[in-house]
Amino acid sequence: MSPVRVTLLSKPGCHLCDAARDVVTEVIATTGIAASVEELSILDDPKLNERYWDEIPVVLIEDRVHTIWRVDPERFATALKEQNA
Numbered sequence: 001m002s003p004v005r006v007t008l009l010s011k012p013g014c015h016l017c018d019a020a021r022d023v024v025t026e027v028i029a030t031t032g033i034a035a036s037v038e039e040l041s042i043l044d045d046p047k048l049n050e051r052y053w054d055e056i057p058v059v060l061i062e063d064r065v066h067t068i069w070r071v072d073p074e075r076f077a078t079a080l081k082e083q084n085a
Helices: 015-031 046-052 073-084
Strands: 004-010 035-041 058-061 064-068
Touching (some): 004 015, 015 035, 064 073
Antiparallel strands (some): 004 058
16 A cells, blocks of 8 residues: 655744644654655745645645644544545
């Protein structure tokens, strides 16, 4: 089974993005689910910036929006497990 693709859309200096990164990292480590994590700055991509500028951080699982602003660890863990099933 291939790793679950997780994408974190963020921007530099964003404290909510830092918190989201921490939750994503911790949940993946504690669940043991194979996941590949890519972080993209909305400042580097005009389309992402236009679409998500007021919603970051945004966490995508397999290119689908999972959550915006704050990542709930339990909900994220459940989503990873469901995607991995």
